[in-house]
Amino acid sequence: MPRLRAQRHHRRHHPGPKLSGIGCSSKTPAYFLGQSHGFNAVHGRMPSIATGVRAANRELLLIGISGDGDTASIGLGQFCHLVRRNVPVVYIIENNGVYGLTKGQFSATADVGSTMKTGKVNELMPIDCCAIAIQLGCGFVARSFSGDQKQLRPLLKAAFAHRGTAVIDVISPCVTFADHEGSTKSYAYVKEHDAPLHAIDFVPYFEDIHVDYEPGSTHEVEMPDGSRLLLKKLGVEYDATSREGAIQALEQARREQKLLTGLLYVEPEQMPFEEDLKLVETPLAALPLEQARPPKSVLDEIMSQYMTGKGLSAPAGGG
Amino acid sequence: MPRLRAQRHHRRHHPGPKLSGIGCSSKTPAYFLGQSHGFNAVHGRMPSIATGVRAANRELLLIGISGDGDTASIGLGQFCHLVRRNVPVVYIIENNGVYGLTKGQFSATADVGSTMKTGKVNELMPIDCCAIAIQLGCGFVARSFSGDQKQLRPLLKAAFAHRGTAVIDVISPCVTFADHEGSTKSYAYVKEHDAPLHAIDFVPYFEDIHVDYEPGSTHEVEMPDGSRLLLKKLGVEYDATSREGAIQALEQARREQKLLTGLLYVEPEQMPFEEDLKLVETPLAALPLEQARPPKSVLDEIMSQYMTGKGLSAPAGGG
Amino acid sequence: MKSVVNDFSIQVATVNGSGSQTANSVLLRAIFQMGVPVSGKNLFPSNIAGLPTWFTIRASRDGYLARRRETDVIVVMNPETAAEDVGSVGAGGVIVLNDSIPVPPVPEDRFVYRVPMKSLIEPITTDVRLRRLVTNMIYVGVLGELLGIPEQEVEKALDAQLGKKPKALALNHAAVRAGWEWARQNLTKRDPFRLERMDKTAGKILIDGNTAGALGAMMGGVSVVTWYPITPSSSLVEALIGFLERHRKDEAGRATFAVIQAEDEIAAIGMVLGAGWAGARAMTSTSGPGLSLMAEFCGYGYYAEIPAVIWDIQRIGPSTGLPTRTSQADLQFVYGLSHGDTKHPILLPGSVRECYEFGMKAFDLAERLQTPVFVLSDLDLGMNNWMSDPFPYPEQKWDRGKVLSDEALAKLAKFERYRDVDGDGIPWRTLPGINKDVKGAYFTRGSGHDEAARYTESPETYARNMERLARKFETARKLVPAPDVWEDERAEVGLVAFGSTHWAMVEARDQLRAGGLPTGYLLLKALPFTEHIARFVKKYRRVYVVEQNRDGQMCELVRLELPADAARVRSVRHFTGMPVDARSVTEEILKQEGAPAAERRVAEGVTR
């Protein structure tokens, strides 16, 4: 879709706004980017806010920050439908397996056998937000670790270059309620089980850098805005552009109790939200009245239809 | 888990109640089993009703009937969490790709490229409730077709023998709004794309029938109550007991625009809801007061703790 | 026998999904074209096909558009309800019967016309499915002949309806004519009901409130519409989609609007708030169950001060209830929608014209007040056809409210999102991405912020903000539309109503006046109340608030607004799910007027 790509290149994008739900994680937006608007929504419903904001102004680059409770418990429905609509937002889950702000109860991403500080054991299967996102057709799905900035940074950059929903599940130990032995989201546990898929480099489109690498050692992914992601092989080969492969890798890792981190799946060319809506270039929020209100002739024509019985009327519905 | 199996054998199970959400599909319970209780809940929330009913009375065999809008749109969160808790309910989705009762709008299971009666095309990725259920650890996942009673009947019987959530996604053409050309949930389309995985036979546990079949041609699955499912090979081999295999098969079928029907995945031995809750055998709804109210000595002991400062008090929470 | 001309009601009893819709609208329009004021009400079940459904047409030379409680002419097409239907017609009434339907014996004083519909339809088509659909046109022909509808008006109405489908058109024409011919040759007119040409509909339109509201929204410049289907609200958005697709695309076919079918109502309102916050004119439309789901977000919108427009097309019952019956029972719930201290402005359209006007006005108010604004319509107003003058093109520009331009922003020493600079409780806002000046950036959250939108848990700051919000709501009183007031110098009794109840009120006032009880009347257009209600109530010895709910919700609000007058304010309630009719209102008021016991009960504080 080269047309889309070109369009994107010429459009100004505004930093932020940063949106969030409710939780310790959702307080994050208050701590950075003081120069952009922020929006602390209600619990689990940031996705719908993001959808509305983006519909109103297609020039806004949105960052959405959520927690595992916010996304996988109360917000699971909205999360799935955001992904399904492919609304362009960099969706970061600060995943600690607990409800931090309400003092450490298990969330829906808590692993089987993981314990609470009180010793209580979780017996329920965790919801893997990455697997779900891939399943729902998300074109950018990554998992990382709050302790691994080297991996997280290029992933974030690449996410902003993506044209649809980009999901990054960041395992983020809660030092107050879930950093003990028995927790599978503690620093110690994550460090031990972390299995990075590749080393990542991000090359912005405006940096015309030629990167040398050994053939076969690196996979290059071009993003719609011309920037590139370099995925360097670490041990086993991993093809981040295969949906089936990604699903299978996650399934296998689950069985082996490994934590796969890195770019799990990427498919940069997908119908973006604005195309599905066939929006004009002008942000809807900036439409002048002349474009937003049809002329008198239109109303007159419609009125005459309802005079003569040619206008349509409400169908009787059911429930 | 032989202990569990034995228990199950000796417990009386009551037929029904039949529960539903809202939609044409959700009206189904009103049409059958007049001899059992029924419950027409609010839109998309039948799973929570089912969870409550089963918690109150572990002897009830629950049938939940829902639509694709009821399950995959408004009800997606509850559906996923029901599956995650493995609440024993035979969950039937009458999947027509549209909101029938409100006159034919697309639901979240409408396929990409499918058209509405008005000609409007759906561009959004469908939600595959079976794939999601497997992903979330469901131990009984099937897909079938309302036009194929031969397949549907043994699947239903087996679902009732399952000890946790059993999901059956039944493609059920809406003859009023989605049986036209362009619809991928029309009778014609479904018949053409139906790819059955196997032929199915159900053998109830009390029928001590010995079934003869050629070695290799049939896979036998024993359910916790001793009944057996016979999955007879049709063409390609399919192993319904492999999670990974099931996920992959669905993914492949999606790519090839095939409609896999049959028992997609079965894993009879799973921690059932009641075990996670460690419930007594008596249905909670039938507890006598003596079991539900601790004796005076308990209250006295607690009171003395709060006299001496040994009682615990509310922790300050956050949000 | 004296003729009854242009003043009676027709009820057609059929089965849902049997295709009677075309027949009924042709009948309705044909009468309309004769210049006779007419209204049509569809009483349909919560079901797609198979349950009983009725269509009521009222012709009224006096222009009364409310439902008439009595049925004068019934067309019996549904075996299941035939007995009940036949029984619904009183002495002197007319029964047009599909003669294949067995009915109980009918008293002598009704006029029964038995029509051999089966044998009449057979020659017209051999296709069984089509026969079922087209049979309905036969009663149109029969009624045309019986009531005196000129043939060409029926044909014209049919053309308008089916003009684009020549095959269907021809079939329908044939069926009408078959009915007509048969009636002409076989029936002897014995009943008194007749239609005659008048000139009371020239230049008028026939339209339903949902379509009118949709038109208002488009002309109001809506740009983001979100929804989740629900009866009886879906048709508003579906009409709006139709209008937008046709009239709001640029030359390249690109849309100046976004319509998003959400996964549920929580998402729908979330999207509206996101879009409103970012500066679009955003709306959603729903009914009771959806409204309930929107509660949390609507409270958030009140506190975060985000413009939003929410239509509620009211229906009765809870979520599995009677979604296809009308009601005005969401009033108090909407007024304070959400936990905590919350208050929302509500517009109360009483006519299709007001659906159109408030469709625009709601955006102006929402953006001016920076708050969710509700438009409370109902199934009767929204889904039935109403006669009206055509809608005028808006004279005014839109009011986008207090949005700072970048120039204005640049001149400010600092921007404070929640400072009441103008004393009306309404602060200034900026829009993300639209305001390029970073000075305008601020953080949005529900409460717990100071004037500069900084987080604080200070009790004083919290209370100060709450008081400003209350002040803002006082400002709303001055901005919402004023009621219509009809005084009567001789009256001691005042009436108050809102919304679709209006039409029964107009007629009931005439009935009461004729019965010796002149009344003043105030038609509310909005909440919060404007100053007019106090003046009105003080004028009358007794005031009746008439409404379509069980709990007398508006009556309670009036009492709360005027505590000193509370004991003089009485409640008249209609809550069957059927649109209220004048006769019921009149009778109840006369009963309460004549009953000292009722007076005592009211004085003792019993609402009902």
Place this chain on the structure above:
Amino acid sequence: MKSVVNDFSIQVATVNGSGSQTANSVLLRAIFQMGVPVSGKNLFPSNIAGLPTWFTIRASRDGYLARRRETDVIVVMNPETAAEDVGSVGAGGVIVLNDSIPVPPVPEDRFVYRVPMKSLIEPITTDVRLRRLVTNMIYVGVLGELLGIPEQEVEKALDAQLGKKPKALALNHAAVRAGWEWARQNLTKRDPFRLERMDKTAGKILIDGNTAGALGAMMGGVSVVTWYPITPSSSLVEALIGFLERHRKDEAGRATFAVIQAEDEIAAIGMVLGAGWAGARAMTSTSGPGLSLMAEFCGYGYYAEIPAVIWDIQRIGPSTGLPTRTSQADLQFVYGLSHGDTKHPILLPGSVRECYEFGMKAFDLAERLQTPVFVLSDLDLGMNNWMSDPFPYPEQKWDRGKVLSDEALAKLAKFERYRDVDGDGIPWRTLPGINKDVKGAYFTRGSGHDEAARYTESPETYARNMERLARKFETARKLVPAPDVWEDERAEVGLVAFGSTHWAMVEARDQLRAGGLPTGYLLLKALPFTEHIARFVKKYRRVYVVEQNRDGQMCELVRLELPADAARVRSVRHFTGMPVDARSVTEEILKQEGAPAAERRVAEGVTR
């Protein structure tokens, strides 16, 4: 200088997460053990660590348990709020200061004690983290010495608290002693505040309302509990889990209860309704945002007539607001929760004892009335420690309401779920699986059913059902607990309050009486109103309804209940998020009594 004995307030200002909780409860309990009536209030932020937090202890020889507006003794431990904290103490007040915190100059007429906490803690442990936590015990020692708390009471309190953690216990003992020793050697008592032994707490308990409510629920025989964590409601369920795990398992360790942490509040209430329908005693507990999400299901529960118990521990603000501040602002929202005509019984506990009692009572009511019953508590009552008499063991059996036994069922010719056989509006029900007789099977939906639970869209049947539901609500008036009434023969002014506001009322009445204004007082325990309110209001020339919300919600309900008296009912509102104090109530009432202008405004119908 005159001593002030057993009548002052202490406020400790620390940082959230710094571990001051142990120190504060030891202080509280030590005073309690001295026999001095005491109450403790935790004013904590919406945050886990790092934001300012305050703990207030009030010693009151008169037994006043409400918040005291003035702070007499402040302990300054948080640099961030130090200036503000120091400023919060008036002339004659005491400031105990961690001397490493810089503070602005303090006026001469305050008593400042600077404590070298840093150097005192150093010898006690080398572990920096522990030092931070244990430092708090130093001010306990210092205050002990200054105020005259016997050392053994502090030690005893500490033992009770940390008895099971010997290492922590030793450390804390050391820190207390360090503070004590240092104070003894270095401070000269100059201020007037002193504690002396009394005998007013013997046999009393100190407990928070949420724990009390949990205890009530367990003793009420709850068997299904669902929840989604939310402050300030979580601790109710967490306490309940603790009790159930210990006291509701059989010999084999199997549970006679199910606690399900739901994925959100919609699911939580859905599970409760499912369980209640199937015959379990089921409950959930939440706060405002959760309540909003439950709206649809609660309306459904009202119409489908399903028993359910819902606790609402009220807090202020919308969803991102101030979740850790108290409020009584959900009242009207809960009363009519859901779209359409809906009304729910509400219990209004005013004390920890009533939290316990209503914790049981709510189930009896819900099952008797077959409807959702709400218990409205608040953060102040729910999460703070209150002195009380111990709770009595229930004398009565539970009331499971009108559930048909299979024997009774067998005797019936037919079972009709929604028939009002007894004239009280309450029909009989059966339970799936429990009733083996298939005659008892029926289909549950919201409305649109006849007496036999068959689907119908008949307007008359619908209205009849609505009237029965209204009748049932009238029955509720007779079943809910009656208010407590304190009359005063000399009084012309009556006061009305509910919930945690009670404690400020008790004290305000004494203040008003002392100021020459005797008052009658009615403490509401429930909605709908019982007959008592009408009698009470009629007795007084003016009635003030005192409550903790902005919009005077209970005042409005009282006015609606008594339209003829509405103009005499006034509103006193407190809405800062801090628990209401007596002085503010007293002042506002005196102001309104003395201000004819206010009177005029009320007469004109302004609520505020």
